[in-house]
Amino acid sequence: MPRVMRTVWQALLLILGVTFVSFLLMVWFGPDQTYTLIGKNASAEQIAELRHELGYDRPFLARYADFLVDLSTLDLGASNSSGERVSRLLARSTPITLALMLPGFLLGNLLGVALGLAAAQRRGQWTDRLISGLSVVGMSISFLVIIIALQVLLSTPYGLNLFPVRGWQVSDLPSYLLYVTVPTIALLLVTLGYNTRFYRAVFVEEIGKDHIRTAQAFGTAPAVILWKHVLKNSLVPIITRVLFSIPLVVISGSLLIETYFGVPGIGKVTFEAITNGDQPVLKAVVALTAVAFVLIQLAADILYRLVDPRLA
Amino acid sequence: MAADQTLWKRLRSDPSGVAGLVIVALFLLLALGVWFGIIGQDWAAAAGGRWEPAGPRFWFGTNVLGQDIFERSVYSVRTAFEIGLVVAILSTLLGAILGALAGWYAHGWVDGTVLWLKGVLDSIPFYLFVAAVAYALQGEAWAMHLAMIATFWTGTGRLVRAEVMKIRTREFILSARSIGLPDALILVRHVLPNTLHILLVQGSLTFIAAIKTEVILSFLGLGIQHGVSWGLMLAESTQEVLAGQFNNFLAASLMLFALLMGFNLLADALQDALDPRQVAR
Numbered sequence: 001m002p003r004v005m006r007t008v009w010q011a012l013l014l015i016l017g018v019t020f021v022s023f024l025l026m027v028w029f030g031p032d033q034t035y036t037l038i039g040k041n042a043s044a045e046q047i048a049e050l051r052h053e054l055g056y057d058r059p060f061l062a063r064y065a066d067f068l069v070d071l072s073t074l075d076l077g078a079s080n081s082s083g084e085r086v087s088r089l090l091a092r093s094t095p096i097t098l099a100l101m102l103p104g105f106l107l108g109n110l111l112g113v114a115l116g117l118a119a120a121q122r123r124g125q126w127t128d129r130l131i132s133g134l135s136v137v138g139m140s141i142s143f144l145v146i147i148i149a150l151q152v153l154l155s156t157p158y159g160l161n162l163f164p165v166r167g168w169q170v171s172d173l174p175s176y177l178l179y180v181t182v183p184t185i186a187l188l189l190v191t192l193g194y195n196t197r198f199y200r201a202v203f204v205e206e207i208g209k210d211h212i213r214t215a216q217a218f219g220t221a222p223a224v225i226l227w228k229h230v231l232k233n234s235l236v237p238i239i240t241r242v243l244f245s246i247p248l249v250v251i252s253g254s255l256l257i258e259t260y261f262g263v264p265g266i267g268k269v270t271f272e273a274i275t276n277g278d279q280p281v282l283k284a285v286v287a288l289t290a291v292a293f294v295l296i297q298l299a300a301d302i303l304y305r306l307v308d309p310r311l312a
Numbered sequence: 313m314a315a316d317q318t319l320w321k322r323l324r325s326d327p328s329g330v331a332g333l334v335i336v337a338l339f340l341l342l343a344l345g346v347w348f349g350i351i352g353q354d355w356a357a358a359a360g361g362r363w364e365p366a367g368p369r370f371w372f373g374t375n376v377l378g379q380d381i382f383e384r385s386v387y388s389v390r391t392a393f394e395i396g397l398v399v400a401i402l403s404t405l406l407g408a409i410l411g412a413l414a415g416w417y418a419h420g421w422v423d424g425t426v427l428w429l430k431g432v433l434d435s436i437p438f439y440l441f442v443a444a445v446a447y448a449l450q451g452e453a454w455a456m457h458l459a460m461i462a463t464f465w466t467g468t469g470r471l472v473r474a475e476v477m478k479i480r481t482r483e484f485i486l487s488a489r490s491i492g493l494p495d496a497l498i499l500v501r502h503v504l505p506n507t508l509h510i511l512l513v514q515g516s517l518t519f520i521a522a523i524k525t526e527v528i529l530s531f532l533g534l535g536i537q538h539g540v541s542w543g544l545m546l547a548e549s550t551q552e553v554l555a556g557q558f559n560n561f562l563a564a565s566l567m568l569f570a571l572l573m574g575f576n577l578l579a580d581a582l583q584d585a586l587d588p589r590q591v592a593r
Contacts (some may be wrong), residue, residue, distance in 0.1 A: 010431075014428070014431050017428060017429070017431070018436055021433075021436060021441075024435075025448040030448055047590070127369065136573070137573065139520075139567055140573040141565075141572075142569075143524075144528055144531050144546050144547075145527075145546065145565040145568065148546065148550060148553055148561055151553070157360040158553075240440070248437065248438060251440065252437050252438055252439040255439050255440075255532065256532070259531075270440065270443070274443045274446070274532070274533070274534065279447075282443065282444070282447060285440060286436065286440045286441070286443070286444050289440060290435050291439075293436075293437070297435070306422065
């Protein structure tokens with residue numbers, strides 16, 4: 001089998017896996033929806049009819065197949081609590097989450113690369129020790145602590161009181177900046193320690209390789225070595241890192257940030273679904289984000305092979 | 313054993329490693345004190361008034377319900393160690409077993425299955441996975457632990473797999489096979505002991521991850537159901553800080569920071585001390 005075909009096949013198996021786990025946890029083992037949905041004093045026939053509609057009388061594999069069909073046709077049902085179509089709910093909240101999370105996510109990686117490079121180039125000197133020491137400090141502070149501290153320092157009368165305490169009333173650029181700044185700084189601070197440490201290790205390894213020493217011996221300008229030899233050769237681990245931190249930083253992070261700051265993105269939607277036991281929303285979010293992430297990995301994998309001849 | 317002596321010597325010559333070890337040991341003492349009922353027992357009693365300042369009676373003041381913040385933050389050390397130890401030990405063990413099997417039978421169907429499982433678990437965003445597990449188990453107090461153990465093994469598994477793939481071509485393994493020892497015995501007696509350096513470092517890193525995760529999950533209402541933890545204290549404090557009451561927040565976040573810092577320093581020192589490339593030099 002050609003390599004690309006195998007990659008696609010493996011992605012398909014992963015998609016089957018993540019959807020199966022979602023199905024097992026939230027549909028098969030999940031609590032019975034009948035009495036959440038049906039009104040009081042329902043007759044036995046009404047109950048039986050609803051159970052039939054929900055597919056409770058069907059065998060395991062048939063229900064999993066139904067689940068897959070619903071997902072692939074984006075027929076996700078309606079929220080139990082608000083009655084809104086889940087597909088509409090997701091279409092409405094996803095752009096907000098991206099607008100909220102992207103600046104901090106990108107800045108956290110860019111600054112991490114810059115600091116990691118600065119430390120790796122001065123390996124063992126005080127700059128390196130300072131940066132590495134501060135990364136460990138950053139890694140030891142909880143996300144929640146950072147959020148609370150920043151809110152107090154930047155958004156309350158006990159600190160600078162520059163930004164709104166919470167909420168998301170965004171209509172133009174100034175209002176966007178007003179609401180996005182504190183979450184962005186929080187996301188930046190919580191990821192910076194881990195990113196810096198990771199990128200430093202990548203660069204230290206690359207700088208230690210023979211071809212860098214050879215380039216130096218040939219008198220290649222340091223800037224050329226930096227861009228052409230160190231950064232370019234480290235692109236694969238950098239891209240991998242960025243992609244693989246999406247589920248943790250963007251998706252899980254939005255759950256915390258949006259809940260805390262009251263931003264109506266996908267994280268808050270998910271949080272409310274968790275608190276209310278809103279099964280249609282919860283299973284759509286879990287299964288779709290996992291599938292989306294598998295597809296991102298697949299795209300990256302194919303991209304690597306196109307860009308880097310060593311992997312083809 | 314010679315290897316243990318080198319580890320101890322290397323650890324002792326690393327000042328930040330010693331600092332980490334001392335911090336972790338102090339916290340362990342606190343946790344033992346709570347376990348044996350010596351300290352931190354009055355964490356639930358509303359002994360004082362609302363938001364009393366720090367003083368000789370309440371060292372860190374009281375929270376909105378008049379509970380002693382010092383007692384609560386000390387009792388939370390026990391909670392943190394319970395979560396950290398349970399999750400670290402079980403998920404590292406799981407990672408060791410699955411990683412060793414995958415590495416030993418590399419490129420076979422066992423390996424393929426383990427890698428597939430790891431890929432599946434790594435692809436579901438973690439907090440969503442916890443939410444799904446909590447949903448399936450309907451408020452079961454162990455849902456959080458279970459979700460962490462089920463997902464945190466993948467990092468350990470990947471490292472152990474790579475290491476076992478290297479070990480299995482070594483001569484002492486070949487000779488063990490050639491005298492007809494069964495695979496299971498070779499794995500347990502000769503392969504897994506050689507991955508101990510990975511397990512020790514991964515165990516400490518998992519401990520850190522578990523404690524940090526508990527804080528966020530408890531805030532989201534998916535974490536600790538009974539008792540008190542730094543995460544629950546921080547969740548309480550989110551309302552209090554807006555009223556200008558910082559004692560709860562400061563106590564929980566500083567204790568949490570100190571323990572995490574200690575464990576991070578210790579994990580780094582262990583990594584340096586156990587790195588086989590350094591031993592070889």
